[in-house]
Amino acid sequence: MKGLSSDADRRALSALLKSSALINSSLQISDVLDSAMKVAEEFTEAEASSVLELDEETGDIIFRLARGKKGGFVRTKRLKLGEGIAGSVIQNGRPMIVEDVEKERRFSNRFDKETGFKTRSLICVPLFIREKTTGALQVINKKNGGPFTEEDLDLLTALAQQIAVALDNAKLYERLEENFKLTAEELKATQQKLIRSERLAALANLVQGVSHEVRNPIMSIGGFAARMKAGLGKKHKFHRYLDIILQETSKLEKLVKDVKELAGMHTAYLQPANMNNLLFTAIENFSPALSQKSIHLETDIEEGLPPVTVDKAQIVRALKNIVQNSVEAMPSGGTLKLRAREVDSHIQIVIEDSGIGIDEYELDSILEPFVTSKTTGAGLGLTMVYQIVMNHQGEIDIKSRGGRGTKVTLDLPLNLQSQMEG
Numbered sequence: 001m002k003g004l005s006s007d008a009d010r011r012a013l014s015a016l017l018k019s020s021a022l023i024n025s026s027l028q029i030s031d032v033l034d035s036a037m038k039v040a041e042e043f044t045e046a047e048a049s050s051v052l053e054l055d056e057e058t059g060d061i062i063f064r065l066a067r068g069k070k071g072g073f074v075r076t077k078r079l080k081l082g083e084g085i086a087g088s089v090i091q092n093g094r095p096m097i098v099e100d101v102e103k104e105r106r107f108s109n110r111f112d113k114e115t116g117f118k119t120r121s122l123i124c125v126p127l128f129i130r131e132k133t134t135g136a137l138q139v140i141n142k143k144n145g146g147p148f149t150e151e152d153l154d155l156l157t158a159l160a161q162q163i164a165v166a167l168d169n170a171k172l173y174e175r176l177e178e179n180f181k182l183t184a185e186e187l188k189a190t191q192q193k194l195i196r197s198e199r200l201a202a203l204a205n206l207v208q209g210v211s212h213e214v215r216n217p218i219m220s221i222g223g224f225a226a227r228m229k230a231g232l233g234k235k236h237k238f239h240r241y242l243d244i245i246l247q248e249t250s251k252l253e254k255l256v257k258d259v260k261e262l263a264g265m266h267t268a269y270l271q272p273a274n275m276n277n278l279l280f281t282a283i284e285n286f287s288p289a290l291s292q293k294s295i296h297l298e299t300d301i302e303e304g305l306p307p308v309t310v311d312k313a314q315i316v317r318a319l320k321n322i323v324q325n326s327v328e329a330m331p332s333g334g335t336l337k338l339r340a341r342e343v344d345s346h347i348q349i350v351i352e353d354s355g356i357g358i359d360e361y362e363l364d365s366i367l368e369p370f371v372t373s374k375t376t377g378a379g380l381g382l383t384m385v386y387q388i389v390m391n392h393q394g395e396i397d398i399k400s401r402g403g404r405g406t407k408v409t410l411d412l413p414l415n416l417q418s419q420m421e422g
């Protein structure tokens with residue numbers, strides 16, 4: 001637009017300002033495009049309009065917006081670069097005014113044929129960002145049947161600049177939003193991990209405190225019950241009760257012993273070790289149980305794994321606890337898979353069984369002390385595993401579905417020593 005001499009110029013400017021205000025006021029890009037193109041249609045007295053974009057991934061042209069009677073149909077379509085007027089405009093980066101499409105060999109009547117819409121005349125203007133054509137906008141069919149004018153072209157050219165920027169910003173915003181979502185998710189996951197480890201540490205403390213307090217009373221109850229039993233006549237009816245007391249106290253004594261063992265896991269004595277040997281040590285005592293329960297063992301241990309810096313006894317204990325659970329989860333046989341490999345300066349150990357699995361709602365709590373589904377278990381096995389993994393700055397992940405087996409993954413960092421010193 002040169003000066004503000006004519007009425008048309010003034011109207012053009014006001015239409016443009018109206019649309020640019022809209023573009024700046026909202027991040028809802030499709031609403032913005034729709035409003036802007038509505039203004040463009042009003043100004044140019046067009047029946048329909050569309051905004052097209054070059055899809056960087058496929059190289060095709062897609063419709064960001066299609067207004068007019070058949071807009072809904074057109075919106076789902078794609079053009080090839082160079083196809084039709086819009087395809088040529090995007091390819092050449094030059095606008096086109098077409099007075100009569102029947103006299104324009106570059107016009108493609110593909111969509112008209114499919115929709116029954118009749119295109120007569122149009123203006124198509126390229127969209128540029130940083131000197132690259134990113135798409136085009138077009139208005140179709142002047143309502144009074146006449147041709148589109150140079151003024152129409154001026155307005156659309158100015159509008160195209162605004163829309164190109166708006167589309168570019170919208171894409172940038174989408175990308176930012178995507179990144180932000182990722183960061184927020186990571187933050188949440190880390191936070192949850194932290195809460196869980198704090199919670200487990202607090203629970204373990206409590207359990208250790210209580211267990212220390214009840215240790216002596218349990219010993220006396222057990223001791224006195226044993227003495228009473230020894231002093232009673234053979235047929236006395238209290239033998240039955242005393243047997244129950246003795247059974248229960250010995251269970252409690254075992255529990256106290258297990259808790260004490262857990263407490264002892266707080267410090268680790270790190271030294272270089274060979275993971276293959278540790279895995280072998282952990283599994284070797286299970287061979288009789290495996291063959292007795294017809295559990296098939298599959299091992300896949302990467303050769304020449306680098307040495308790890310670990311507390312050997314603790315790692316063996318952790319592996320044993322996990323394998324023990326797997327064995328207990330396969331009372332009528334199955335497969336136990338043991339894998340170890342090096343991944344990104346970690347040693348990854350996977351222990352997978354085809355056993356009864358863990359229900360989803362239980363999965364969150366099984367690392368906590370005393371969570372057990374067994375009458376024989378204390379529910380401390382995985383608590384200990386967790387403690388040991390934390391001692392090694394590692395990670396534990398347990399995946400399972402009821403009835404479908406369980407997969408425990410341990411990740412132990414290889415450069416633990418340097419991390420601890422640093």
Ligand SMILES: Nc1ncnc2c1ncn2[C@@H]1O[C@H](COP(=O)(O)OP(=O)(O)O)[C@@H](O)[C@H]1O
Nearest residue numbers: 325326329357366372373377378379381382406
């Ligand atoms: N491989 C597994 N398959 C099925 N359930 C498992 C498995 N590992 C752990 N669980 C569930 O997690 C609970 C807690 O395990 P753990 O801490 O070792 O205690 P415990 O074995 O003494 O019950 C188990 O009672 C069991 O319900």
Ligand SMILES: [Mg+2]
Nearest residue numbers: 325377381382
């Ligand atoms: Mg267990």
